[in-house]
Amino acid sequence: MPNARGATVEFRDVTKQYADQVAVDGLSFTVPAGKICILVGPSGSGKTTSLKMVNRLIEPTSGAILIDGTDVLQEDPVQLRRRIGYVIQQVGLFPHQTIEENVGTVPRLLGWPKDRIRSRSIELLALVGLDPKRYAARYPAQLSGGERQRAGVARALAADPPVMLMDEPFGAVDPIVRDRLQAELLRIQRDQGTTVLFVTHDIDEAIRLGDRIAIMKDGKLVQYAPPGELLAHPANEFVAQFVGSDRGLKRLGLLTAGGADLDSGIERAGVDPRAPELKASTTLRDALALMLERGVQQAPVVDDNDGRYLGVLTLAKISKMLGSQA
Amino acid sequence: MDPGGRVNIFVDTFAWFTDPAHYTGSNAVQVRVFEHLELSALAVLIAAAIALPIGLYLGHTGRLAFIALNVANVGRALPSLALLAFALPIAFSLGLGLGFWPTLISLIPLALPPIMTNAYVGIRGVDRDVIEAARGMGLSEPGILRTVEAPLALPLILSGLRTASVNVVATATLGALVAGGGLGRYIVDGLALQEYDRLFAGALLVATLAILVEVAFGRFEARAVSPGLRSPADAL
Amino acid sequence: MTEGEPLIRWDWIGSHLDEIGFRLLQHVELTAIAVTVGFIIAFVLSLLILRIPRIEGPVTWVTGTLYTIPSLALFALLIPYTGLTLLSAEIGLVSYTLLILIRNIVRGIRDVPADVIEAATGMGYDNSDRFWRVEVPLATAVIIAGVRVATISTIGLVTVTALIGQGGFGFLILIGIQRFFSTELIVGAVCSVSLAIFADAMLVLLQRRLTPWTRVAG
Ligand SMILES: Nc1ncnc2c1ncn2[C@@H]1O[C@H](COP(=O)(O)OP(=O)(O)OP(=O)(O)O)[C@@H](O)[C@H]1O
Ligand SMILES: [Mg+2]
Numbered sequence: 001m002p003n004a005r006g007a008t009v010e011f012r013d014v015t016k017q018y019a020d021q022v023a024v025d026g027l028s029f030t031v032p033a034g035k036i037c038i039l040v041g042p043s044g045s046g047k048t049t050s051l052k053m054v055n056r057l058i059e060p061t062s063g064a065i066l067i068d069g070t071d072v073l074q075e076d077p078v079q080l081r082r083r084i085g086y087v088i089q090q091v092g093l094f095p096h097q098t099i100e101e102n103v104g105t106v107p108r109l110l111g112w113p114k115d116r117i118r119s120r121s122i123e124l125l126a127l128v129g130l131d132p133k134r135y136a137a138r139y140p141a142q143l144s145g146g147e148r149q150r151a152g153v154a155r156a157l158a159a160d161p162p163v164m165l166m167d168e169p170f171g172a173v174d175p176i177v178r179d180r181l182q183a184e185l186l187r188i189q190r191d192q193g194t195t196v197l198f199v200t201h202d203i204d205e206a207i208r209l210g211d212r213i214a215i216m217k218d219g220k221l222v223q224y225a226p227p228g229e230l231l232a233h234p235a236n237e238f239v240a241q242f243v244g245s246d247r248g249l250k251r252l253g254l255l256t257a258g259g260a261d262l263d264s265g266i267e268r269a270g271v272d273p274r275a276p277e278l279k280a281s282t283t284l285r286d287a288l289a290l291m292l293e294r295g296v297q298q299a300p301v302v303d304d305n306d307g308r309y310l311g312v313l314t315l316a317k318i319s320k321m322l323g324s325q326a
Numbered sequence: 327m328d329p330g331g332r333v334n335i336f337v338d339t340f341a342w343f344t345d346p347a348h349y350t351g352s353n354a355v356q357v358r359v360f361e362h363l364e365l366s367a368l369a370v371l372i373a374a375a376i377a378l379p380i381g382l383y384l385g386h387t388g389r390l391a392f393i394a395l396n397v398a399n400v401g402r403a404l405p406s407l408a409l410l411a412f413a414l415p416i417a418f419s420l421g422l423g424l425g426f427w428p429t430l431i432s433l434i435p436l437a438l439p440p441i442m443t444n445a446y447v448g449i450r451g452v453d454r455d456v457i458e459a460a461r462g463m464g465l466s467e468p469g470i471l472r473t474v475e476a477p478l479a480l481p482l483i484l485s486g487l488r489t490a491s492v493n494v495v496a497t498a499t500l501g502a503l504v505a506g507g508g509l510g511r512y513i514v515d516g517l518a519l520q521e522y523d524r525l526f527a528g529a530l531l532v533a534t535l536a537i538l539v540e541v542a543f544g545r546f547e548a549r550a551v552s553p554g555l556r557s558p559a560d561a562l
Numbered sequence: 563m564t565e566g567e568p569l570i571r572w573d574w575i576g577s578h579l580d581e582i583g584f585r586l587l588q589h590v591e592l593t594a595i596a597v598t599v600g601f602i603i604a605f606v607l608s609l610l611i612l613r614i615p616r617i618e619g620p621v622t623w624v625t626g627t628l629y630t631i632p633s634l635a636l637f638a639l640l641i642p643y644t645g646l647t648l649l650s651a652e653i654g655l656v657s658y659t660l661l662i663l664i665r666n667i668v669r670g671i672r673d674v675p676a677d678v679i680e681a682a683t684g685m686g687y688d689n690s691d692r693f694w695r696v697e698v699p700l701a702t703a704v705i706i707a708g709v710r711v712a713t714i715s716t717i718g719l720v721t722v723t724a725l726i727g728q729g730g731f732g733f734l735i736l737i738g739i740q741r742f743f744s745t746e747l748i749v750g751a752v753c754s755v756s757l758a759i760f761a762d763a764m765l766v767l768l769q770r771r772l773t774p775w776t777r778v779a780g
Contacts, residue, residue: 057683078688081685088677090677093678094696095675096773138778405719407751408721408755496631497632499632499634503736503739522642526638526642529634529639530639533636537627
C-alpha cells in the first residue's frame with residue numbers, strides 16, 4: 001500500500017560557494033520519482049552540502065533544485081521541510097519527548113488530529129521494527145544506537161514525504177545492525193514509493209541500496225549511474241579506485257544465477273554430483289564462492305519457488321562476465 | 327540630612343571623604359579599611375587551612391564525593407546573618423565577647439565550602455592518565471598530589487579562594503552589627519544615626535573593596551596559572 | 563545573653579507563633595518577588611544575549627559587579643533614593659539573582675545538542691516554535707539549577723534586608739542580636755535555613771516534574 005508517491009528531484013547546475021572554497025560546483029543530475037539515489041565520495045566532497053540544499057538548510061549560491069518541477073527556492077522553507085523527510089547520522093531525536101511523540105513531530109506541526117497522529121506513530125514504529133508496546137512510551141536515552149536510527153527513520157516517514165534525505169543514517173551502528181537497517185529501508189522504500197537521497201561513505205552500502213549512485217569529488221559530480229554500470233564502466237581512474245579493485249566481484253554480487261546465461265543443454269543428472277544446487281536468486285558472487293569451495297566447474301540452478309531445474313551455471317560463464325566489465 | 331536630597335547625597339558624600347576629621351582617630355577610614363582586611367584575611371586563611379587539605383585529600387582519594395560536591399550548596403543556604411546569629415552565643419560561651427571574634431567565627435563557615443569544593447573538583451578533574459603515568463614513574467601518593475595534581479588543579483583552587491575572599495569581604499560588613507570594626511561601622515552607624523553621607527561613604531568603600539579584591543585576585547590568577555592550563559571552567 | 567537564661571525558651575516560641583508566621587509570609591513574599599522579577603529580567607537579557615552575542619561581555623560585567631557588591635552596601639546605596647522600603651530591598655535582591663540566572667539560561671540554551679537543533683529545523687520547525695518547544699524544554703534542567711541557587715541565595719540575603727526595615731526571619735535575628743535574646747535569634751536563623759532547604763527541595767521536585775526524561779536510565 002504505497003501511501004506516498006515519490007517526487008522527482010532535479011539538481012540544475014547547483015553551486016555552493018563559501019568565502020574560501022567551493023563546496024558544490026555545478027552539480028546537475030535528476031533522481032527519478034520513487035528511486036534511491038546514493039551520494040558517495042571522499043570526505044569534504046560536498047555530499048552533505050548538496051543534501052541540505054534540497055530542504056534549504058543551506059541556500060545555493062546559484063542554480064536550482066526542483067522537486068516535481070517546482071524550484072525549492074520559491075517555497076517557504078518551513079513548509080518545504082515539513083514535506084521532506086530528514087534523517088541525520090546523530091539522529092537528533094528530541095531527548096525530552098517519548099519515541100511516540102518524536103515520531104509524531106511533523107504530523108503535529110502539520111496540525112493533524114491527535115488520534116490520527118497517534119495511530120500513524122504506532123503504525124510507523126511497527127513498520128521500522130520497533131514494537132510499539134515496548135518502545136512508544138520510552139525516551140530516546142532508553143534506546144540502543146540501532147533502535148534510535150529506526151526511530152529516526154520512522155520520524156522522517158511520518159507525514160508520507162515524497163522525498164527523504166538521509167545523511168549517513170547508518171554510520172554509527174555496527175555492521176550486523178546496519179545490514180538489517182539497510183534491508184528494512186529497502187523494504188519500506190519500495191512499499192512507500194518514496195524518493196530517497198542517501199549520503200554514505202561506504203561504497204558497499206551504495207551498491208546495495210542505490211538505484212543510482214552519484215560519485216562526487218571536490219564538489220563536482222564525477223559519475224552518475226546505476227551500480228552495475230558504475231562497476232562495469234567506471235568513468236575514470238578515480239571512480240575505479242573509489243569502487244575498489246574488487247569491483248568485478250562486487251558486480252557479481254549484483255547479478256543472480258537465474259539471470260545468468262545458463263546452459264540448459266545439460267541434463268540435471270549429468271551434472272557433477274559434488275556440485276552445490278543453486279537457487280535462481282543466488283548472487284553470482286556467492287555462486288562463485290560455493291563452486292570454488294567444492295572445486296567444481298559447474299553447478300545446477302533451480303527455481304526458488306518450485307525447485308524446477310533451469311540449467312547449468314559454469315565457471316567459464318562467470319569469468320566471461322567478469323571480463324566483460326572493462 | 328534629608329533622605330530625599332538626591333543630588334546632595336553625592337555632594338555630601340564627597341564632602342565626607344574630603345573631611346580630614348574622617349582620617350584621624352579610631353574611626354579613621356584607613357583604620358576601618360585595615361580592620362576590614364585584617365578580619366577578612368584571617369577568616370580566609372583559617373578557612374583555607376581547614377578546607378584545602380580536606381578538599382585535596384578527598385579529591386586525591388575520590389572519597390565522599392557526594393559530600394564534597396554538595397557542601398558548596400549547603401554553604402549557600404546558610405544566610406550570613408544567620409551565621410552571625412549562631413556565632414554570637416558560641417563566642418559568648420567561649421568568653422570571647424562581642425565584635426571581632428563572633429564575626430570571625432561566622433565568616434569561616436562561609437569561606438569553607440567554595441574552597442573545599444573547588445579543590446575537590448580541581449583534583450578530580452586532573453586527567454587520570456597523567457596520574458597513572460606519574461605513578462608509573464615511581465612517584466609516591468603525596469608526591470603525585472604535590473607535583474602533579476595540585477599544580478593542574480591550581481586554576482580551580484584559586485578561583486575557589488577568590489569566591490571565598492569576595493564573600494568574606496562582603497559579609498565582614500555585618501560584623502558591625504555585633505559591635506565589630508571594619509567598614510560596616512559606617513553603614514550601621516550611618517543607618518542608626520540617619521547620617522546618609524556616612525552610610526553612603528561606607529557603602530562605596532565596601533563595594534570598592536570587594537570589587538578590588540575580585541579584580542586583584544583575577545589578575546593574580548591569570549599570572550599564577552600557566553597558560554597551558556588556563557580554562558574557563560569554574561566549579562562555582 | 564544574660565546569665566542563667568537558657569539558649570532557647572520554648573515558651574517564647576509558643577507565645578509568638580503569630581509573629582513567626584508573619585515573618586515567614588514576609589520572607590516568602592520578599593523571596594518570591596525577587597526570584598520572579600529576577601527571572602523575567604534575566605530571561606529577557608538572555609534572549610538578547612543569544613540573539614546578539616556581542617552584549618554578553620558587558621551584561622556579564624555589569625551583573626557580575628552587582629553580584630560582587632556586598633548586600634548591605636547595596637541596600638545602603640539605595641536608601642537615599644528609595645528609602646527604607648520594600649522597593650529598596652527588592653532592587654538589591656533582584657540584582658543578586660541576575661548573574662546566576664542569566665548564566666544558566668544562556669548555557670542551558672547553548673548546550674542543546676546541535677544535532678537536535680538541526681533535526682528540528684530540518685523537519686520544519688520555525689525559529690520561535692523551535693525555541694519554545696525544543697530548546698527551552700531541553701534547557702529546563704540547567705535553568706532550574708540556576709533558579710535553585712538564586713532562590714537559596716535570596717532567602718539568605720532577605721535576612722539582611724532586616725537592616726532596612728524588611729527582612730522576614732532576618733528581623734527576628736536582628737532583634738535577637740540587639741536585645742541579646744538568643745531564642746529569637748536562633749528561631750530566626752533556623753527558620754531561614756529551613757525555608758531555604760524546603761524551597762530547594764520543592765524546586766528539585768518541580769525540576770523532576772518538568773524534565774521526566776532526565777531520570778530514565780541511560
Ligand atoms: N559553513 C561552511 N563554511 C565554509 N566551508 C564549508 C562550510 N560547510 C562546509 N564547508 C566546506 O565545504 C566542503 C563540503 O562539505 P560537506 O559537508 O558537504 O562535505 P561531505 O561530503 O558531506 O563530507 P563528509 O563525508 O566528511 O561528511 C568541505 O570542504 C567543507 O569544509
Ligand atoms: Mg557530510
